[in-house]
Amino acid sequence: MEENKHPYTLINVIGGTNGVYEDHVEFLEKHFKLITMKEFTENKQDLSHKIKAIFMWFHKPVVDRDLLQSLPNLKVIANCGVGVDHLDLKLISSFGVKVANTPFAVSNPTADLGMALMLASARRIVEGHQIAVSPDTKCFMADWLGEEINGATLGIIGMGAIGYKVAQRARAFEMNILYHNRSRRNEADEQAVGAVYCAKLEDLLQRSDFVILSVNLSPQTQKLIGRKELELMKPTATLINISRGQVVDQDALVNALKNGVIKAAALDVTYPEPLPRDHALLHLKNVIITPHLGSATSKARYLMMKNMVESILAGVSGFPVPNEVHV
Numbered sequence: 001m002e003e004n005k006h007p008y009t010l011i012n013v014i015g016g017t018n019g020v021y022e023d024h025v026e027f028l029e030k031h032f033k034l035i036t037m038k039e040f041t042e043n044k045q046d047l048s049h050k051i052k053a054i055f056m057w058f059h060k061p062v063v064d065r066d067l068l069q070s071l072p073n074l075k076v077i078a079n080c081g082v083g084v085d086h087l088d089l090k091l092i093s094s095f096g097v098k099v100a101n102t103p104f105a106v107s108n109p110t111a112d113l114g115m116a117l118m119l120a121s122a123r124r125i126v127e128g129h130q131i132a133v134s135p136d137t138k139c140f141m142a143d144w145l146g147e148e149i150n151g152a153t154l155g156i157i158g159m160g161a162i163g164y165k166v167a168q169r170a171r172a173f174e175m176n177i178l179y180h181n182r183s184r185r186n187e188a189d190e191q192a193v194g195a196v197y198c199a200k201l202e203d204l205l206q207r208s209d210f211v212i213l214s215v216n217l218s219p220q221t222q223k224l225i226g227r228k229e230l231e232l233m234k235p236t237a238t239l240i241n242i243s244r245g246q247v248v249d250q251d252a253l254v255n256a257l258k259n260g261v262i263k264a265a266a267l268d269v270t271y272p273e274p275l276p277r278d279h280a281l282l283h284l285k286n287v288i289i290t291p292h293l294g295s296a297t298s299k300a301r302y303l304m305m306k307n308m309v310e311s312i313l314a315g316v317s318g319f320p321v322p323n324e325v326h327v
């Protein structure tokens with residue numbers, strides 16, 4: 001592969017659970033001369049001036065001041081996924097480096113997962129599976145009653161791309177939809193999904209049977225849902241989190257779930273991930289937890305990688321970077 005045709009790109013070590021999938025490597029190698037973190041660490045002197053881009057797959061490699069200082073020709077960091085809360089955008093931009101994410105690749109699968117969690121909790125899918133496979137089970141179709149979501153009220157907190165996709169799906173399930181967002185959506189958007197804006201978060205919390213979190217993590221949304229907010233929810237309500245674990249005060253959530261303040265929680269994200277094995281959330285019957293599966297589909301992962309490649313190619317060639325995240 002000719003060096004002058006292909007930007008050198010620093011990636012996380014190939015393979016392993018946090019690595020770039022091995023079957024993606026062939027695709028990446030068509031566009032880049034890939035340098036793994038290991039190769040970089042072992043040959044810093046030779047490589048540091050050559051690397052122009054970072055392919056950041058699930059928060060790796062860690063981009064800190066030291067790494068930025070050792071890459072004087074770095075132009076662009078492509079992050080897989082939409083959330084960039086693990087990146088210090090101001091620091092990165094002070095080095096003249098651009099950041100891009102992949103919002104369009106993740107919005108459908110993450111919204112799907114939000115619906116899956118809501119339905120799984122409402123219809124007791126996880127308990128049902130355990131009953132169905134248990135050697136002691138003799139009786140099917142017994143008293144494992146759940147709730148129907150049609151006609152119920154869904155409160156969506158964070159009506160960005162993912163929140164809106166959730167609303168589209170919830171409409172098809174004939175739910176009543178409330179939403180709270182930094183800025184109100186235009187009338188056409190609201191009407192298309194039948195969503196009603198709640199300027200006050202309190203209002204949405206009091207009226208919803210299901211509350212779903214689809215906000216970005218920021219200083220404003222850290223512990224957005226704490227004791228006070230949980231107490232405003234109905235005792236029959238379920239909290240679903242597909243955003244970031246830190247958006248919820250987990251100690252307050254554990255208390256609320258233990259004491260019947262709310263009925264249940266369905267969480268794709270926690271803090272930390274994974275939770276320590278003795279964490280109370282892992283042992284409560286009214287909790288479902290999935291291991292951050294929001295964007296975990298083959299289609300999304302392929303699209304993420306494709307979008308990242310496009311952003312890197314544009315960034316290293318001095319063109320506007322698709323999906324650039326501005327500070």
Ligand SMILES: O=C(O)[C@H](O)CO
Pocket residue numbers: 080081082083084106294295296
């Ligand atoms: O930020 C995102 O898009 C997801 O959490 C990564 O899968």
